Amino acid sequence: MINLVAINSRVMKKFLLAFALVALTVSCATNKAPKILVLYYSQTSTTRTVAEEIGSRLGADIEAIVPAVPYDGDYQATISRGIQEREEGTVPEIRPLAADLDAYDYIFLGYPIWFGTYAPPIAGLLETVDLDGKKIVPFCTFGSGGLDASVRDLKAKLPNAEILPGYGVRAARIDAMPAEIDRFLKTGGFLEGEVPVVEEFSEVRPVTEEESALFDAAVGDYPMIHAKAEEVSSRPVPGGTEYIFTARDLPRDPAAEMPASTMKIHVLAEEGKAPVFTQVVR
Ligand SMILES: Cc1cc2nc3c(=O)[nH]c(=O)nc-3n(C[C@H](O)[C@H](O)[C@H](O)COP(=O)(O)O)c2cc1C
Incomplete structure (x- = not known):
């Protein structure tokens, strides 16, 4: 005589095993590190x-x-x-x-x-x-x-x-x-760890003489930039200050008219280091 209870328990064991395997696969799939x-x-x-x-x-x-x-x-x-x-x-x-x-x-x-x-x-x-x-x-x-x-x-x-x-x-x-x-x-959440919170940039304001000198020092003699800072916004960053200058191209020929084009030049001034520009956005 066929033992229905024994068959049911074998089927149940197989079902539970299959379920556990599926659950394990799903949990591995969801917890795995991104490739x-x-x-x-x-x-x-x-x-x-x-x-x-x-x-x-x-x-x-x-x-x-x-x-x-x-x-x-x-x-x-x-x-x-x-x-x-x-x-x-x-x-x-x-x-x-x-x-x-x-x-x-x-x-x-x-x-x-x-x-x-x-x-x-x-x-x-x-x-x-x-x-x-x-x-x-x-x-x-x-x-x-x-x-x-x-x-x-x-x-x-x-x-x-x-x-x-x-x-x-x-x-x-x-x-x-x-x-x-x-x-x-x-x-970006790709590595664990704390990141210092950085403030938003300030309102845009006309540059002071000191800021204009800082801009000139940051741009130095970089050949692609020949410009004068007009406006700036800034924010404190760990160890210094970050600026976004709005600068106007200066004519290469002093007799030429002032060009209309302006650009945004990002500058980083860290304590104890010379200021540097980090990017130019035209
Ligand atoms: C053909 C060419 C065009 C470039 N154009 C630009 C440009 O439009 N703007 C810029 O900021 N740098 C420009 N660069 C500079 C490169 O982006 C820069 O040197 C870069 O770091 C080179 O990277 P690599 O060493 O991985 O090749 C140019 C360089 C080359 C060779």
């Missing part, structure tokens, strides 16, 4: 330094974007090739990636700023990969220009990706990068 890929292009290794810092702080996978025909000429040759590509409306072909992008929850996407936006190898990459639905954290290095325009361009190019707040640093300030990356990763 992060640091994907970057760098011609002269400044951006690579930032990529490696992020990669090592997060224990993330890291991969360099490699153009099929590398930009291995000098600065002037690179500028010429870049101008030609822009005129022709072409983007460089990229070697296939080793990483399977589908395997990652976050992609940190790094690049130098060229011609005011992400360098052409990133444009080449965006032609070949599908980043719809991805969470992307942009980071960049630049001579003076800043991150913002490239983020606007990324958002326009990738309307179905989520572009998260990014990080940018002047190549000349690369020594400040590790501490800034630490704060950036903690602010």
Whole structure:
């Protein structure tokens, strides 16, 4: 005679085991650390330094974007090739990636700023990969220009990706990068730890003579900037003060009329250090 009670108890045990396995799988899936890929292009290794810092702080996978025909000429040759590509409306072909992008929850996407936006190898990459639905954290290095325009361009190019707040640093300030990356990763919730709360910038006001001198010292003899500070807003930051100056281009030829164009120049003045500009937003 078949023992129904025994069968029921065997079925029940199997059911409970299966349920426990499913529950374990779900809990592993929900508690697991996010998979992060640091994907970057760098011609002269400044951006690579930032990529490696992020990669090592997060224990993330890291991969360099490699153009099929590398930009291995000098600065002037690179500028010429870049101008030609822009005129022709072409983007460089990229070697296939080793990483399977589908395997990652976050992609940190790094690049130098060229011609005011992400360098052409990133444009080449965006032609070949599908980043719809991805969470992307942009980071960049630049001579003076800043991150913002490239983020606007990324958002326009990738309307179905989520572009998260990014990080940018002047190549000349690369020594400040590790501490800034630490704060950036903690602010974004990628690392645990406290981040000092920073106040909002003050109202904009006309510059004082002292602030004008501080601006001149920060800009120094940087060849791309020849400007006079007119207005400023500021805020205290740990160890000093951060300023946003509105500055007007000065004519290179003293006889010429005053140009109308203005720019915002961010300056950091830390106690015991010379003031430096951190980015220029035109
Ligand atoms: C072709 C070219 C164009 C550039 N255009 C800009 C620019 O528009 N704005 C800027 O701030 N820096 C510009 N730069 C400077 C680079 O962004 C900067 O040197 C960067 O840190 C280089 O990064 P890498 O060493 O990772 O290649 C340009 C550099 C090159 C080679």
